[in-house]
Amino acid sequence: MEKFLVFTLLTLNVFSFILMGIDKYKATHKLWRIEEKTFFLLSLSGGSIGVLIGMYIFRHKTRHKLFTIGIPLIILFQSLLIFYMKFW
Incomplete structure (x- = not known):
């Protein structure tokens, strides 16, 4: 079960x-965009590290306070x- 959870989270973060x-x-090419709520749903589902790394690697959404404060x-x-579930 633990391996499945790790695999799922890794996949979700890579996808994010x-x-x-x-x-x-x-x-940058003025094409149809992905909704911001999609990134927040992915983050809440466990892909938050992938979104955060993507923000800074691609320099995307870094001027949006909702992202620079919300994702962290x-x-x-x-x-x-996770800490609470592990130790209590």
Whole structure:
């Protein structure tokens, strides 16, 4: 079960990272964009690290306070939740 969870989270984070790159490409070429709520749903589902890394690697959404504050807060909440579940 633990291996499945790790695999799922890894896959979700890689997907989130790639999606940030795709959205950056679309933004620079004035194409149809991926909705911001999609990135937040992915983050809340466990892909927050991929979104955060994608933000800074692709320099995408880094001027949006909702992302620069929101995504790290999601990571903090998820870390606290994991810590709580592991030790209590």
